[in-house]
Amino acid sequence: MRNKLICAPYTVWMTLFIIVPMGLVAFFAFTDRSGAFTLHNIAQVGQYSNVFLRSIWLGAIATAVSLLLGYPLAYIIAKANPRQQSVLVMLVMLPMWMNFLLRTYAWMTLLEDNGLLNALFTAIGLPRFHMINTAGAVVLGMVYNYIPYMILPLYSVLTKIDPSVIEAAQDLGADSRKVFLKVVFPMSMPGVISGITMVFVPAVSTFIISKMLGGGGNLLIGDLIDMQFLGSAYNPNLGSAISLVLMVMILICMGIMNQFDDGEEVGGGMLL
Amino acid sequence: MLKPIITLKDIAVTLGGEQVLKNFNLTIGDGEFVTLLGPSGCGKTTVLRTIGGFITPDSGDVFFGEQKITDVPPHKRAVNTIFQKYALFPHLNVYENIAFGMRIKGKKEEEIRRTVNEMLHMVNLDGMARRGVGSLSGGQQQRVAIARALANEPKVLLLDEPLSALDLKLRKDMQSELKKIQQAVGITFVFVTHDQEEALSMSDTVVVMDKGQIQQIGTPIDVYNEPKNAFVADFIGESNILDGTMVEDYLVEVAGQRFKSLDSGFGTMAPVDVVIRPEDIDIVPTESSAAHVAGVVTSVTFKGVHYEIIVDVDGFKWMIQTTDSAKVGDRIGLALTPDDIHVMAKSVYSGTFGDYSSFSEEMGMARLSAEEEEAADA
Numbered sequence: 001m002r003n004k005l006i007c008a009p010y011t012v013w014m015t016l017f018i019i020v021p022m023g024l025v026a027f028f029a030f031t032d033r034s035g036a037f038t039l040h041n042i043a044q045v046g047q048y049s050n051v052f053l054r055s056i057w058l059g060a061i062a063t064a065v066s067l068l069l070g071y072p073l074a075y076i077i078a079k080a081n082p083r084q085q086s087v088l089v090m091l092v093m094l095p096m097w098m099n100f101l102l103r104t105y106a107w108m109t110l111l112e113d114n115g116l117l118n119a120l121f122t123a124i125g126l127p128r129f130h131m132i133n134t135a136g137a138v139v140l141g142m143v144y145n146y147i148p149y150m151i152l153p154l155y156s157v158l159t160k161i162d163p164s165v166i167e168a169a170q171d172l173g174a175d176s177r178k179v180f181l182k183v184v185f186p187m188s189m190p191g192v193i194s195g196i197t198m199v200f201v202p203a204v205s206t207f208i209i210s211k212m213l214g215g216g217g218n219l220l221i222g223d224l225i226d227m228q229f230l231g232s233a234y235n236p237n238l239g240s241a242i243s244l245v246l247m248v249m250i251l252i253c254m255g256i257m258n259q260f261d262d263g264e265e266v267g268g269g270m271l272l
Numbered sequence: 273m274l275k276p277i278i279t280l281k282d283i284a285v286t287l288g289g290e291q292v293l294k295n296f297n298l299t300i301g302d303g304e305f306v307t308l309l310g311p312s313g314c315g316k317t318t319v320l321r322t323i324g325g326f327i328t329p330d331s332g333d334v335f336f337g338e339q340k341i342t343d344v345p346p347h348k349r350a351v352n353t354i355f356q357k358y359a360l361f362p363h364l365n366v367y368e369n370i371a372f373g374m375r376i377k378g379k380k381e382e383e384i385r386r387t388v389n390e391m392l393h394m395v396n397l398d399g400m401a402r403r404g405v406g407s408l409s410g411g412q413q414q415r416v417a418i419a420r421a422l423a424n425e426p427k428v429l430l431l432d433e434p435l436s437a438l439d440l441k442l443r444k445d446m447q448s449e450l451k452k453i454q455q456a457v458g459i460t461f462v463f464v465t466h467d468q469e470e471a472l473s474m475s476d477t478v479v480v481m482d483k484g485q486i487q488q489i490g491t492p493i494d495v496y497n498e499p500k501n502a503f504v505a506d507f508i509g510e511s512n513i514l515d516g517t518m519v520e521d522y523l524v525e526v527a528g529q530r531f532k533s534l535d536s537g538f539g540t541m542a543p544v545d546v547v548i549r550p551e552d553i554d555i556v557p558t559e560s561s562a563a564h565v566a567g568v569v570t571s572v573t574f575k576g577v578h579y580e581i582i583v584d585v586d587g588f589k590w591m592i593q594t595t596d597s598a599k600v601g602d603r604i605g606l607a608l609t610p611d612d613i614h615v616m617a618k619s620v621y622s623g624t625f626g627d628y629s630s631f632s633e634e635m636g637m638a639r640l641s642a643e644e645e646e647a648a649d650a
Contacts, residue, residue: 167326168359170346172373172424182372186363 028240041241048224048242052249055220058135059204062142066150066199067192069143074154074191075184085159092151095144104141104212111137111213133215141209142199149198157191158184193257201250221246274301276337277460278323278351278428283332285318292318293484296332300428300462301477305454307463309471310481311507316464319481320430323462324353336427351428352421356436358413360405366392366416367401373424391419394453411442418453428460435470447474468508472496480504501616505547506625512553512590513625516546516615524615527565527585531608535615545616550580550593552612556605563605565590569598582628589628 032038077088095103110116111131118128131137161184169183207222214220221242228239276299283296292315300306308316321327322334325346333342341349352373360369370388379387392398395415405413414434421429431450435443451474454461465471471478472492480487480495480503488500499505502513516526521536526546538544558566567585581592583604590606598604 162357162359164355164357164359165361167346168353168355168361168420169372170326171324171351171353172420173347173376174372175345175347178376182376183361183363187361189363 025240025243028237029244030241032237041237042245044238045241045245048221051219051221051224052246054135054218055204055222056249058138058142058210058218058220059200062139062146062203063150063196063200065139065143066147067196070147070150070195071154071192074151074158077151077155078158089152089155092148092155096148100145101208103145104209107137107141107144108132108212111140132213133217135214135218137213138210138218138220141213142203142206145206145209146199146203149202150195153194153198154188154191157188161187189260193260197254197257200253204250205246274304276300276335277302278462279335280319280322281333281335283319283322283329283334285315285322285327285329287318287327291484293322293329296484296486298479298486298489300460302427303458303460305451305461305463305474305476306479307465307471307475307477308479308481309465309468309507310487311466314481315484316466316481317432318484320353320432320462320464323428324351324430325349350426351430352424352426353430354414354417354421354432354434356432356434358417358434360413360416360420362406364405365401366397366403366405366408369405369416370419370423372420377424387423388419391423394422394456395419395449410437411446414438414446418450422453422457426459428462429454431461431463433464433466435465436467443470450474472508478508480507482507498614499547499616501619502545502547502621502623502625503619505545505614505616506621510550510591510593511625512548512550512628513622514546514548514588515622516544518542518544518615524613526613527608529564531613533613533615534611538615538617543618545618545622547614547616548590548608548612550591551578552609553590553592553594554607555581555592555594555596555598556607558603558605560605560607562607564608566603566605569600569602569604572598572600591628 029041030037030039032040073092077085077092080088108115112118113128113130113132115132117131121128165187166179166183169179174182204220205222207220207226210218210220210223211226225239225242225246227233228235228242278298278300280296280298283293284291285293285296296315296319298319308319310316318327322329325341325344325348329342333340335341336350361372364372367388370391371384374384374387388401392401395418397412397415397419400408400412405416408416414437417434434450435446438446447470450461450463463471463474472495475492477489478492478495479489482503488495488504490498495504496508499508499511502511505511505513514526516524518533518535518538518541519525519530520540521538522533524531524533524535524544524546554562556562565585567583567590569581570584570589571582573580575593578593578595579597581594581598583590583592583606585606592606
């Protein structure tokens with residue numbers, strides 16, 4: 001009974017700000033402007049399949065790059081002595097203390113045709129590169145913004161691996177490459193899974209990064225939804241339908257991912 | 273002497289700025305069951321890890337047979353380790369854990385299957401191959417760890433306090449099982465423990481260690497009956513250790529009386545430590561002619577097989593293990609027989625052990641400082 005009382009504020013909060021909005025999204029997705037039931041919105045989502053594909057493709061690339069860059073760093077941090085560890089973890093988190101928009105603006109000024117990087121290139125005699133408003137710039141923005149969410153769960157899982165298990169593997173004849181492939185990496189899978197989830201989901205649904213770094217040619221689902229609510233193409237019903245489809249797709253992706261996790265241990269996602 | 277399989281020569285190891293081993297020499301014979309016995313922090317695990325290759329000594333050499341292996345990494349040594357907390361691979365099932373070493377070596381699937389099944393049978397885990405290691409009990413995990421190590425056919429198996437996490441009954445079972453396995457496979461076992469009973473009941477050779485030094489090497493019977501110094505006498509079994517004088521060969525004076533002794537070679541009128549095991553003392557009436565010393569009973573503890581009686585004889589607390597009971601406050605006589613008296617040379621440990629005012633050094637210190645405080649208050 002007491003437990004229920006303590007839970008009450010959270011239950012109210014969750015109902016008001018999670019359950020009800022989701023219900024509303026679903027409601028708008030299946031109704032037209034007059035409020036009558038329709039499947040028209042959902043059917044219309046199909047014409048944006050290229051945007052969906054691009055979002056998933058760029059999100060997947062950003063996730064893969066984050067994993068490839070983040071894993072070695074997480075491993076190095078986990079191997080460092082405790083004092084270095086806390087400093088390194090802080091350095092990973094440091095960019096997150098700065099405003100997201102500001103960070104992305106900073107990349108704009110860096111990547112522009114007349115930006116800082118190109119100024120640097122010309123100064124040392126290199127030609128200018130066109131970097132802003134490309135898919136590459138969008139991926140860069142995604143990696144830059146979301147890589148901490150990859151590193152932290154990986155780090156948290158890697159530090160929890162019992163050093164005697166690694167010694168046992170060496171003892172049984174495994175050199176350092178085999179120790180990594182057969183013991184460390186498989187044991188860090190829960191962290192890999194939660195890292196992938198935590199980078200992929202926000203990367204797929206982002207709109208600021210693509211808007212600022214991708215120009216008009218790299219429209220993502222997030223931008224599409226943004227346009228239906230705030231932009232010229234005002235149509236909240238279609239926006240809701242797109243959101244709903246995106247949500248279902250992310251759920252499916254996460255479901256597939258979790259198949260790889262044996263579920264024995266709840267991974268490092270707990271850290272965040 | 274058996275053919276040596278592991279030789280440690282002048283090993284020095286420093287861990288975290290502390291000198292753990294210094295001038296450490298040890299030879300282990302092929303096929304022996306050797307136990308490194310000592311209190312925590314005595315360096316016994318360091319010796320084991322040096323043999324396993326997890327610690328590279330600052331100086332000195334490790335030999336495997338004739339071959340120097342000081343700089344050989346763990347994965348290339350023909351030794352395997354059973355770790356204290358088993359260190360099984362949590363992401364693999366029992367079968368894959370045992371197969372791990374063979375897979376690394378690239379053995380054929382057919383051979384792996386046969387060996388794993390043999391190993392499972394040997395450690396009584398038939399039918400458990402597909403279980404996850406997380407679902408096993410402590411004793412079962414222990415068996416998997418043994419099977420996993422032995423599947424690699426090591427020449428030497430290193431065991432780091434492998435039974436310390438098990439409950440008493442299971443420990444006893446595993447002790448005899450380990451001994452049986454060792455005899456069956458016929459390889460060298462180097463076993464680390466702080467439990468003297470475990471060491472005595474399992475080993476061919478016991479190496480008693482303290483403060484990074486070997487105190488005594490011998491068969492279990494030797495180290496129990498003929499301890500070399502007060503530390504060994506106190507650590508292995510219970511001992512009353514008294515100051516005595518070796519009057520001449522085969523004659524020792526202790527507790528104000530002269531006894532025939534089996535020991536010689538100490539010189540004449542040499543100060544010595546005298547060990548009298550608690551089970552070798554009989555209670556007799558104080559007026560009896562058999563009574564060598566007399567004292568007042570200060571505590572009686574029922575231990576099942578016997579009573580443990582602490583007797584205060586002129587300030588020195590003796591321990592007696594006997595089936596006769598006595599009451600606290602009784603004045604009783606103690607009878608010692610010459611056979612029961614063992615003489616040891618004086619050592620750095622003289623005077624630190626053997627009085628039963630307390631059982632552990634820690635409590636002894638606490639009690640001493642409390643007494644000092646009382647004295648200061650008075």
